[in-house]
Amino acid sequence: MHAEHGIGESDHDDDEIITWWGLVIEGYHVTNDRMMAEIAERFDLAPSSFDILIRLIRSPDHRMTMTKLAGEAALSSGGFTKVADRLTTAGLIRREPCETDRRVTYAVLTEHGRDIAERSRTACAEILRNRVIAPLGAPATAALASTMRTLRAVNGGPTE
Amino acid sequence: MHAEHGIGESDHDDDEIITWWGLVIEGYHVTNDRMMAEIAERFDLAPSSFDILIRLIRSPDHRMTMTKLAGEAALSSGGFTKVADRLTTAGLIRREPCETDRRVTYAVLTEHGRDIAERSRTACAEILRNRVIAPLGAPATAALASTMRTLRAVNGGPTE
DNA sequence: AGGAAGACTCTTCCTAGCGAGATAATGGCG
């Protein structure tokens, strides 16, 4: 059936590797999607919105510039504008102009936004503890961090 | 500044956990996105299209029913129809009606589709070898598989 | 000063994919 194979059955090896990575894809997505679905249900937060809130609440004064936030969340400027619009409409953040550079606007958590951010953060950490860290155990948890740091370093590219 | 904390500084712990998971998210996406970008550039295949091709080429006779493919690729029926349309337009698959059950249609790799599938599979495996498996080393590679299997088992839900 | 170049945000258009409902075919049951 198959005609030309230089040496051995390398198709099979390729397939095994891809299957291995497919396992990574699936494990990651199953876990993350389920967690995000729960966050969405309980707090009405899309993944990107949750991400923004988490970054803001970690930030001094719960404030960050649009560009920095978009960059950290790996969103395009256009995409980020819409996320910011949604959060603003929901009353979770507000835009504040920068006083020293009028091109810049800050995104700032509102009181309500801070509340939602804190509660969703707690919920998210709880889910991670129960459904990720506890099942894996401490050694595997640490190993996973190390692995992911390596992957990021290798594939993050020389420019990042 | 913060008023009510039941016990200790649990905010910080929560944040640490979420940061840890953020590392997983980032490591995964950086790696996978870069790989998929390369597949897209070299073979003009979107991630979902590539996924379908890989599943088809593994399948007996390079043939599978729409529903089974959609389920394995975790696509909705509507979403899958469009992916199948794209692949059909590109001449990579064709639809074939099932003879015993006229509700069913098979997706079958065309000759061209088989060629693209094989070449993109080789390329993908090569990328994984160079940028994932080699940097991690064999023990971490095996550990990652084990970790991801655990996560899938825990979070896949009782229904899957 | 003053104008060119660059930075920040927003607007517009485009594609991917989800979800509800429409359509069609199957198979069990009266």
Place this chain on the structure above:
DNA sequence: CGCCATTATCTCGCTAGGAAGAGTCTTCCT
């Protein structure tokens, strides 16, 4: 033999997010 619940697929409308470019403001260079 015909009814109806079930299953497979497709159609349509919707939202998320990317890419390119416009508008505004700042900074640098002369």
